Amino acid sequence: MKVTLESSDGQVFTVDKEVAELSVIIKEMLVIEQANQDHPIPLLNVGAVELAKVIEYCEHHRNDPTIDDDEDYDSRKKPIEMDDWDKQFTIVNKEMMFELILAANSMQVKPLLHLGCRYAADIVKRMSPTEIRDLFQIDDDFTPEEQDKIEWEKQWTKL
Amino acid sequence: MFDLLELDEVICQQLKRQDLAQCARVNKKWNRVVTPHLWSNMTNLSEDRQMDFQIMIREDYLYEQQRLQLQEGDLGMEQHVQEHRLSPALSTLEKYGPWIRRLPYPGDLLSILHSPEEKKPAAHELIHHLYKRCPFLDVQELSITEGALSSNDKLRTIEEYLLRHARDLRVYCCSKMEPRRLKYLLKRCPNKEKLSLQVKVSNTEDAKEDWAVDQTVDESDDWVQLKEVRLYSCEGGSKEFWLWLLKRLSHIRRLEFWPRDEVVAECLAEVMLTDMAELDEIHLIHDIYIAADLPDDLVAALLSGSRKGWKVVKAKFMWDVGEVIMEALANHFPTLEVFDVNFCEDYMFNDLVRVLSSSPNLHTLITIDDNWLLRCQNPHLEAVKFIDRDANTGLLKAWKCETTLKVLKLKIRGIPRPDLEGDGVVGEEYPGQGHEIQRPVYDRLARFTNLETLWLGEYRWLDQWDCLEMSLESGLYKLKGLKALKELNVWCMKTKIGLEEVQWMTENWPRLNAINGIDRGFSDDNDRAVRWLQEYHPKIRLQ
Incomplete structure (x- = not known):
């Protein structure tokens, strides 16, 4: 369908x-508007370029197991996995990637959102x-003064 | 970062402490976002920093005491504090304490408690102060040693702040501990999921001590959440005490037992079958440095003590109890998934065939001391027994674990090797006998179609001269179907793995990522194989 x-x-x-x-x-939305599927679903926060990219991602990951939202604190801290396809997928300029993160967030595409966050974390x-x-x-x-204080507190962040 | 809480959370979780620290210095907004993550987990601090952290707690405490005195109108002190004030207005601990959930090292708290009685400020005051500053501390692992049990105040502090949250409780006490002290600790730790005891229990209570007298806690408490127990070298104490303790372990699933005292072992054997209905994993480790010799019937009782049927049996002994073990486990083959056994001698353990042929769920069979626990030699299986032919048809008998087995670590010996010269060589009774035996051994191995790890050699011990050649000529090609194989180990084996063999392996075992023990310089072809692998398959580990 x-x-x-x-x-x-x-x-x-x-x-x-x-x-x-x-x-x-x-x-x-599909659950709510079951009767009304002739009209396109409007995505007010997502531009065509980003949407095409989100769809590309979803097409590739259509058979992946879903991400469980109720994971506990520790398991969420695990590094987000990336396969070769994902790595290729993230070879775009960073503005595009940030737009994509926002798009994934507004559409709630969880795995793409996590991939984007991993990308952002890798940049930083x-x-x-x-x-x-x-x-x-x-x-x-x-x-x-604040800068000094932060310098002083920095000692607690050394490993 | 993104002004979206959820996104920032996920990003921060991907960053290490050093990176978070850099982010915290970007600007105020980033600082706000990052701070909770930066401070929540302090477990990775360096040792120096861990010490500093303790000093910080102490100084923070002293500074607060000064402030309190100041409020009481001691002007001389006010001047002193003004002049020597190094800390910022809001101390670091005050400012970031509420974010801290994990301490630099859980033991740190207790090392405060280990400080001598007379030292000021007293340990319990510091702990009290720490919890005031860091109310959300989550100390799940709690190790209690003798020093922490030396005063009433310390014990009450442990009880008040620590015991009720601990999920992993460890008690180490090498000098004699009164049974009621131990009971006191155990009863007041309601959330323990893991318990590790290394204690020397005294046989009598000291009448003069009053603090550990404990009438208030309900004796019926049966420790529902406790699933894993480790009894390491426990000794002393009356039978009554141990029965009291062991009968409360009625919900455990995993038991690790390093016997030292026969009384403890006897009590355990008595209680296991009757009270531990969930128990399906046992590690019975007999370390010569700590252990008492257990009589065979006691070993047998311990190893047959699972009402549910064992899933995991790890048994390490310093002497040969192979027959006893096999006898005890006879009824557990249907449930057995992991069987890890060894003895400290080069013993022929042909009964292993019974485990392999009769256990439909077995995925791991180990008879090689792979984590170097007892530093000893390992039993082996005779090749002709491993082949296990049906006497009538001459075909290999079907074994129940053929598709389930993923890990096999086993020495297979007794193979004539006319190609070698040396003390350990077994000669052929007739020409060609060596290959005649090897071929069905490969056939047998080839039937473990899901095998991922195959160890045929052992590390650091005597060379195996009567082992498989592992050459294509001898029948290695029969293992073509082991598509899941990731690791091959032929340590100390006189194999004939050459260039042709490693090329064949990389072609036929696509997931192979480690070959250990081929670089022993046994022959020139050995070296060529190693160099070829290094050049064309650098991802395959060689050791």
């Missing part, structure tokens, strides 16, 4: 229902605060 999805800029995509259902939001790893500020274009708003 097919489902149509409409991006925020009006493009329509037709996909298999089981692919679309990797998105928790769409799955829930081993970067100095200055490098992170440059990358994300954010300002340092600490006062010199």
